[in-house]
Amino acid sequence: MIHGRGDLRVEELPVPRPGPGEALVAVRYGGVCGSDLHYWRHGGVGDFLLKEPLLLGHEVVGTVVSYGSPDPSAPAAGTAVAVHPATPCGSCPECAAGRRHICRDTRYLGSAARFPHVQGGFATRIAVPAGQLRPLPEGLGLRRAALAEPLSVALHAVRRAGAVAGKHVLVTGSGPIGCLVVAAARAAGAARITVTDLLPAALEYARLAGADTVVRADDPADAGWPDAEHEVDVAVEASGAAAGLDTCLRLVRRGGVVVQLGMLPPGPTPFAGNLVVSREIELRGALRFDTEFDEALRLLAAGPAFDGLVSAVVPVAEAESAFALAADRGRSCKVLLDFGG
Template identity: 95%
Template sequence: MLGCVIHGRGDLRVEELPVPEPGPGEALVAVRYGGVCGSDLHYWRHGGVGDFLLKEPMLLGHEVVGTVVSYGTPDPSAPATGTAVAVHPATPCGVCPECADGRRHVCRDTRYLGSAARFPHVQGGFAARIVVPAEQLRPLPEGLELRRAALAEPLSVALHAVRRAGPVAGKHVLVTGSGPIGCLVVAAARAAGAARITVTDLLPAALEYARLAGADTVVRADDPADAGWPSEGAEEDAVDTAVEASGAAAGLDTCLRLVRRGGVVVQLGMLPPGPTPFAGNLVVSREIELRGALRFDTEFDQALRLLAAEPALDGLVSAVVPVAETESAFALAADRGRSCKVLLDFGG
């Protein structure tokens, strides 16, 4: 079978790999689509994500959907063979203090598909056949096709970020960054009842995807004269909640300056390694709540239901590329002026 293996910075290979065999409690899944994520691009471009550096070759990918082929042991509670499924990429330990506190998404000993956060690395899902714990399989809701279901993992991230923001119904939400995650934050905020959503980005093409996802106003981040900007310091025009999805210090600064007094800013984008300067005095003087958001847990099931109900989100999939052309798919995904979400097609 073919799989996408990263060996180091700039060294991404499509390789022939042996088909794995499922053990007790495991399922063999025939992968159809895998979404190229920003973290996959970081491994390709930089040989790591933040402080998590590659120490051995690793199969990339954690946004995968496909069909169940077989199980290592019979499990009547699991989806039947042939069922279309999405794969939840996280396996929390279940015993650490965070898991016991109901925060499994920040488990200190979790295993996450395609991650170099631990060694040996957790091999990912970009292969024609993968073995995963059977409990990580989620049958697709009726009417949800595999292509759109491939958005479930990033949408789960977005849903968790909106959940971290608190109630947004009837509120004005600002999203900085309209990459795939930012666009899906728009969809998540809309589903949660936001009354107005403003999105900023540097690229006009990316902002058009934000409109497709449900943004009311889009603003060029490098154009302070753009009429769509909320007015800094104008209390009547301040946003209630801001989600920073660009991973840039400038985006965080924008959120802190435009959110109202007592408002909430959620840092979702992964900032560059090392210290990040920010307008900390605003956090104090306006009593702004600055919260982090990492991954997700039960939001994965909510994401599948939302995708089934919102077929327009399929428009965020800008390209589907055969696995044999993986490097060109990564180059396309890295060019935000030409793409939103790029999927690899493993053929089922």
């Protein structure tokens, strides 16, 4: 539970009772996301500020315990599942247009975007709509399946870029999401992937994810930087820093595509907008995901190489140390909380 900036607590809560259409899930693993770290360090994410204590977590997997009402179409009790964290309203113009991921009235686990806040999944037992459960494909264990939510984010960002097969893709930022963008672009057939970051350790995780070239972002003399002869076709900004967006706009070819995936700081952000005009660059945003969640589970089932991106598994009793580790990108990539059997 997060009670305010820097105030993270492990608390005893009543076991929830699932209502009609809901399932009780025994959570095993929960991935610590950048947004969870923002709530911990800053008391909010962008414009979404804490107004009440919030149970964090939206990257969760576990086992079905029971249902609030019989549902023969849902996974049986005892089934290992991943939990899709979004519940779109189904009736707004965005939902009607098939873009449920930008639903204006969605409920998202562990989010302060609305009040009362939507409580999250970092608990030993959670009650969620049965429609949010996804049985794990054969051969996919819970530990690796905990990457499904962030991989879905990456898959959606690559999809927003359009066809990347045979193209040169640049990714700025090699945190967990940036590394998974590398994996998603590789799965989509990218011919070459270049990744930039300030931290050598983070770049090694990008290489593990499938990057062809890694570059120190603070070293323009690095031989790996794309140049006029080898401009990139697509750039995905995954750092959430204005400098990363600037790099993408300056290195993408004329008529290329830049996808802004990282959440920039709140308020105005200066950027090289003149290049968007003079080079007719397409600048696109990418928010969350929808059906990519099912695709992510299939990719994870087929890709044991993803295991290397999980850098630590920490018991939930040591949650604060897990958050500190996840915030130190020089020592970690994806950190999981372990809620026990």
